[in-house]
Structure formats: C-alpha cells, structure tokens
Amino acid sequence: MTGYLIRRIAQAIVVVLGVILLTFLLGHIIPGGAARAALGQRATPSALAQFNHEHHYDEPIWNQFWLYTWGIIRHFDLGFSYRNNQSVVSLIRERIPKTLVLVGLSTVFALLVAVPLGILQVVRRNKPVDYLLTGASFVGYSMPAFLLGQLLILYFAIDLHWFEFEAPQSSSVAGILADPRGWILPVFSLSAITIAGFSRYMRSSMMETLTEDYIRTARAKGASPSRVLFRHALRNALIPIITLLGLTLPAIVGGAIITETVFNYPGMGLLTTNAATQNDVPLLLGTTFIAAIATVVGNLIADILYAVVDPRVRYA
Amino acid sequence: MTASSAVEPGAGAPGPAPAGGEAQQQLGGGLTMQLVRVFVENRLAVVGLAIIAFAILFCWVGPLFYHTNQTDTQKALLNSIQNAAPSGAHPLGTDASGFDLLGRIMYGGQISLEVGFAAAGIATIVGVLVGAVSGFFGRAIDAVLMRFVDVLLSVPILYLLIVLAVIFTPSVKILILVIGFTAWLVPARLVRGETLSLRVREFVQAVRVMGGGGPRIVLRHIIPNTIGTIIVNATFQVADAILLLAALGFIGLGVPSPQTDWGSMLSNGVNYAFDGYWWEIYPTGLAIVLVVVAFNFVGDALRDAFEVRLQRR
Numbered sequence: 001m002t003g004y005l006i007r008r009i010a011q012a013i014v015v016v017l018g019v020i021l022l023t024f025l026l027g028h029i030i031p032g033g034a035a036r037a038a039l040g041q042r043a044t045p046s047a048l049a050q051f052n053h054e055h056h057y058d059e060p061i062w063n064q065f066w067l068y069t070w071g072i073i074r075h076f077d078l079g080f081s082y083r084n085n086q087s088v089v090s091l092i093r094e095r096i097p098k099t100l101v102l103v104g105l106s107t108v109f110a111l112l113v114a115v116p117l118g119i120l121q122v123v124r125r126n127k128p129v130d131y132l133l134t135g136a137s138f139v140g141y142s143m144p145a146f147l148l149g150q151l152l153i154l155y156f157a158i159d160l161h162w163f164e165f166e167a168p169q170s171s172s173v174a175g176i177l178a179d180p181r182g183w184i185l186p187v188f189s190l191s192a193i194t195i196a197g198f199s200r201y202m203r204s205s206m207m208e209t210l211t212e213d214y215i216r217t218a219r220a221k222g223a224s225p226s227r228v229l230f231r232h233a234l235r236n237a238l239i240p241i242i243t244l245l246g247l248t249l250p251a252i253v254g255g256a257i258i259t260e261t262v263f264n265y266p267g268m269g270l271l272t273t274n275a276a277t278q279n280d281v282p283l284l285l286g287t288t289f290i291a292a293i294a295t296v297v298g299n300l301i302a303d304i305l306y307a308v309v310d311p312r313v314r315y316a
Numbered sequence: 317m318t319a320s321s322a323v324e325p326g327a328g329a330p331g332p333a334p335a336g337g338e339a340q341q342q343l344g345g346g347l348t349m350q351l352v353r354v355f356v357e358n359r360l361a362v363v364g365l366a367i368i369a370f371a372i373l374f375c376w377v378g379p380l381f382y383h384t385n386q387t388d389t390q391k392a393l394l395n396s397i398q399n400a401a402p403s404g405a406h407p408l409g410t411d412a413s414g415f416d417l418l419g420r421i422m423y424g425g426q427i428s429l430e431v432g433f434a435a436a437g438i439a440t441i442v443g444v445l446v447g448a449v450s451g452f453f454g455r456a457i458d459a460v461l462m463r464f465v466d467v468l469l470s471v472p473i474l475y476l477l478i479v480l481a482v483i484f485t486p487s488v489k490i491l492i493l494v495i496g497f498t499a500w501l502v503p504a505r506l507v508r509g510e511t512l513s514l515r516v517r518e519f520v521q522a523v524r525v526m527g528g529g530g531p532r533i534v535l536r537h538i539i540p541n542t543i544g545t546i547i548v549n550a551t552f553q554v555a556d557a558i559l560l561l562a563a564l565g566f567i568g569l570g571v572p573s574p575q576t577d578w579g580s581m582l583s584n585g586v587n588y589a590f591d592g593y594w595w596e597i598y599p600t601g602l603a604i605v606l607v608v609v610a611f612n613f614v615g616d617a618l619r620d621a622f623e624v625r626l627q628r629r
Contacts, residue, residue, distance in 0.1 A: 011466075015466050018464070018466070018467030019467055019470060019471065022471065026480075029483060030483050138609050141608075142555065142604075142608035143601075144559055144562040144566070144579060144601075145563065146566040146582075146583060146586065147582055147601050154590075251473075253472045257478070258567075272478060276478050276569060277567075277568055284479050291475045292471040296470045
C-alpha cells in the first residue's frame with residue numbers, strides 16, 4: 001500500500017507541475033502580451049517596458065517560469081488582478097470553501113439519488129420504469145445546465161415560493177448552510193447532470209456484477225434475492241463508482257461555474273464568470289489553477305479510496 | 317473492450333447480454349448489413365437519426381422557404397416589435413432585438429450544428445492521431461503525451477474553454493478551434509487504450525514482416541481497427557460540443573451578435589424569464605434538448621452495433 005501511495009502521490013505532483021506550466025503558458029499567449037492587457041491600449045511604450053521589467057517579462061522564458069513556479073510554491077502567489085486591484089489569491093481565498101460546499105453537497109446528493117435509481121432500474125430492467133428513468137436521464141444529461149437552473153427558479157421559487165430565487169449571500173459557509181431554502185435549488189441543479197450519468201453507470205455496473213460467479217454461488221446457497229442484491233452485488237457494484245466520482249469531478253467543478261452564475265451563488269464559479277466578462281485573465285488563470293488542483297486532489301483521494309476498498313489495485 | 321464500461325447502452329437495447337446476438341448471427345449478411353440491422357432494431361436510434369436529419373433540413377432548407385432578416389440589427393429594431401408574442405406575422409414571436417424567432421432558431425441552429433460537427437471533427441482527428449501514436453510508439457513519446465493529456469484532463473473543461481475564449485476573442489472559427497482543442501483528450505485516451513492491445517496482434521506483426529513502417533501501420537492498420545470506438549465517441553462529441561457552446565453563450569462568450577447560436581438565444585431568453593416571455597425560452601430549449609438527446613441516442617445505438625460486431629469476431 002505504501003508503494004502504491006508514493007507512486008500515486010508522485011504522479012499527482014507531476015500533474016500539478018504540468019498545470020503550473022499550462023497556466024504559465026496560457027498567461028503568455030495573450031495577444032499583445034500581459035502588459036497590454038493590464039495597462040490598456042493607450043499605455044506608452046515606456047510604461048509597458050517598465051511593467052515588463054517589474055514583472056520579469058523581459059527575462060528569458062525559463063527564468064520567468066522558474067520565478068512563477070517558485071512564487072506559487074513559496075508564497076502561493078497566483079498573480080495580481082488589475083481589474084480588481086487586488087491579488088488573485090485574496091479574491092479567491094474566501095470563495096473556495098463556498099464552492100467546495102456546493103460541489104460536495106451536490107455530489108453527495110447525486111449519489112444518494114443515483115444509486116437507488118440505478119438499483120431500481122436493475123430490479124425492474126426492461127420494464128416501463130426502467131425506460132422512463134433511462135429517458136429521464138437522457139433528457140437530464142442533454143439539457144443545458146443554465147436552462148435547468150432557470151426553469152427550477154421559475155417553478156419552485158417564483159411560482160410556488162418553495163425556495164429562494166437566489167443563493168444565500170452570506171459571507172460564511174455556516175451562514176450559507178443555515179439557509180437551506182437558498183441552497184437546495186443550486187445543489188439540486190448542479191447534481192442533475194451527474195445524477196443522470198451516475199444512475200446509468202450504476203445500472204450497468206450492477207448488471208455486470210450480477211453475472212459474476214459469486215452471485216450464482218450466493219443464489220445457490222439459497223440467499224434471498226434481496227440479500228444477493230444488497231449484500232453481494234451492491235457492495236461490489238459500488239466500487240467502480242469511486243473511480244467514476246474521480247472522473248466526474250472536473251465536470252462538477254466546471255458545472256459549478258454555470259450553477260453559481262444562474263443562482264448568483266458567491267463562489268469561485270461566479271468569480272470566474274465575472275472575470276470572463278471583465279477580460280480579467282490573471283484572475284481567470286488563478287481560478288482555473290485552483291479548479292485543476294481541486295480535481296487533482298479529488299482524483300488522488302478517489303484512487304486511494306479505491307485501493308483501500310479493492311486491494312487488487314495496489315498490486316496492478 | 318470499447319468505451320462500453322463508461323455508460324450503459326440505451327433503453328431500447330437489452331444490455332450487453334448476447335441473447336439477441338446469436339439469433340441474428342444465423343441471419344448472416346455482410347458486416348455492414350449486420351451493423352445496419354442492429355442499429356435499425358434500436359428504435360430510439362432511428363428516432364434520433366430522424367431528429368438530426370430534420371434539424372439539418374430545418375436549419376438549412378427552412379430559410380429558403382421562410383425568409384426572415386437575421387443579420388441586420390437596425391432593420392430588425394425598426395421593422396418589428398421587440399419581445400412580441402407569437403402571432404400570424406411571427407409564429408414564434410420576436411426576441412429583444414426584434415428578430416423573428418422561428419427564423420432565428422434556423423439561423424442559430426446552423427451555427428450550433430456547424431460548431432458541433434466541426435469541433436467534434438477536430439477533436440476526433442487530433443485525439444485519434446495522438447492516441448494511436450502514443451499507444452503504438454510507447455516509451456518516451458507515450459509518457460510525454462499521456463502526462464500532457466493527464467494535465468489537460470485535470471483542468472475542468474469549462475474553465476479551460478473560458479480562458480481560451482477570453483484570450484482569443486470569440487468568433488465561429490475561434491469557437492470551433494477552442495472547443496475542438498479542449499475535447500480531444502477523451503478520444504485520445506480511448507484510442508491509445510485500444511492501440512496498446514492492437515499493436516501486439518499478429519496482423520501488425522505481419523505488416524512489419526512485410527516491411528510496413530510505423531506510419532503505415534498506424535494509419536492503415538491500427539486506426540481502421542479502432543473505427544467503432546472513434547465513431548461512437550465522435551457522435552457523443554457533437555452533443556457535448558453543442559452543450560459547451562451553449563454554456564459559453566450563457567457566460568457571454570458565444571458567437572458575437574448579430575450572429576447567434578441556440579445557447580446564446582436561450583441565455584438571452586432566460587433573461588426575460590420573469591417577464592413571462594415563454595416563446596423566447598421553450599422553442600429554443602426544446603431544439604437544443606431534442607438535438608442533443610438525438611445524438612446521444614445515435615451514439616448509444618452505434619455502440620451497441622459495434623459491440624455486437626466485436627462479440628461476433
């Protein structure tokens with residue numbers, strides 16, 4: 001297990017270094033250069049030169065990359081947002097926990113809904129319920145996330161008054177959690193896409209498990225159908241879901257951009273949308289970096305969990 | 317094994333159980349005919365294909381019969397009422413700029429579908445080449461390319477798309493390139509996986525013995541053998557690209573006005589959701605959902621078709 005852990009963590013570190021290189025390069029392909037983007041179209045050549053000198057843009061690219069990487073490792077320096085006149089880290093810092101809450105809640109919610117749905121579809125396979133749920137998951141997957149969010153607001157907040165039409169605006173995570181009328185719709189809206197994928201995956205994983213020899217053995221022993229389903233099949237069918245979770249994480253983190261924008265949820269996704277409309281490239285690169293790190297860490301956790309649950313992986 | 321483990325076959329297919337397959341085998345017929353038969357048996361796939369065909373006709377042939385102004389903003393503002401409810405003159409009403417919405421769905425659909433097909437095409441070509449080269453040559457090439465894929469896959473695609481769309485000002489061409497170059501990672505991984513198992517097969521050895529070089533083996537022998545995976549994935553890519561374009565449109569990074577796509581139209585429409593202008597939301601929303609569902613139906617059926625073929629070999 002230790003060997004596997006070390007290998008897997010080393011791999012994650014390589015990917016993180018790759019992400020640093022990627023954001024570094026993205027910051028350098030801005031047409032006209034970073035100085036022009038920061039100072040505007042009317043900046044004088046001397047001002048541009050001074051900016052470039054101050055930010056080491058006049059040094060060889062390898063030096064720049066080294067300074068950039070060292071800045072991130074040593075001071076967690078993700079650059080400066082000229083539009084907001086604030087460091088990128090200070091802009092992002094307080095928003096990360098909020099996005100984590102949204103992503104975490106909706107992932108848990110998606111699993112709580114999708115796993116039973118998948119099992120139901122296996123039990124009633126090729127019956128009307130199965131077709132209905134498969135159809136619903138197709139539609140859920142095919143609907144633009146912002147449309148779903150907006151429709152939810154229209155029906156459940158404006159027409160029925162069950163929920164707020166806007167997410168809680170509290171500055172603390174506790175304040176947000178204290179207001180379920182505010183966060184239920186965003187959480188549901190973000191999980192809708194993954195519920196579709198998860199339940200379909202659960203269905204196929206369960207079907208595959210049911211063809212295994214040990215299931216036949218369990219039946220032969222005289223185990224009741226429900227015992228076979230829940231004790232023998234479900235636990236094994238759940239294992240690949242861990243991997244799926246890791247793989248889906250980027251989509252959930254990315255999807256949070258849309259959900260947060262629709263519900264005006266004050267997290268990193270909304271910050272990203274605002275940065276996009278303001279052409280704030282340093283801030284965009286900062287949120288992109290954090291989002292990537294979050295998925296790398298999430299994937300690492302998923303893989304380690306997988307190795308804990310399924311010992312065969314460790315020796316692969 | 318193809319992409320199968322990712323998602324289960326569609327509703328119309330009774331899963332990967334080979335029960336139906338054996339009966340069909342006795343019917344015989346060429347390989348292509350078998351593929352077609354499995355595909356046609358899946359009613360959802362036929363429905364999907366019909367929807368796609370209809371959408372293409374509607375968007376490109378429709379404007380030949382239903383003439384509307386979709387490019388001149390001034391004329392639209394002057395000649396019609398903005399946000400007008402459906403009427404005889406405008407069967408689906410008008411939008412905030414006064415454009416006729418029925419005509420606009422055709423016009424926006426052209427761009428949505430165009431971006432969908434073109435971006436999926438780019439993603440597939442790049443992904444297949446990278447995957448096949450990486451899997452076939454292995455060693456350092458494989459290590460470098462796959463770490464590159466790992467890095468890009470760890471960045472949520474929407475973040476990457478937004479950064480690229482902000483850095484390069486959006487136009488139809490830029491959006492095609494940007495979506496295409498962020499979406500090739502999945503096909504690259506799939507094709508690499510298949511290549512790894514194909515490159516040690518006997519027929520590849522045979523080509524080598526006959527003097528076929530690397531490029532020939534990859535292009536003429538490896539890639540054609542992964543065609544099932546490629547086509548299935550490409551179909552899903554179209555659906556995903558249309559949705560990604562819609563998401564970009566919502567953030568304000570869609571095609572620039574007066575051009576439009578379904579996503580931008582929809583996000584303009586939802587701005588007026590509270591005013592009750594339903595005609596600016598539901599028809600366009602229905603168009604997007606129908607077309608994306610259709611591509612997913614077709615992709616699922618194609619996967620079944622190719623899988624049955626694989627089982628039979």
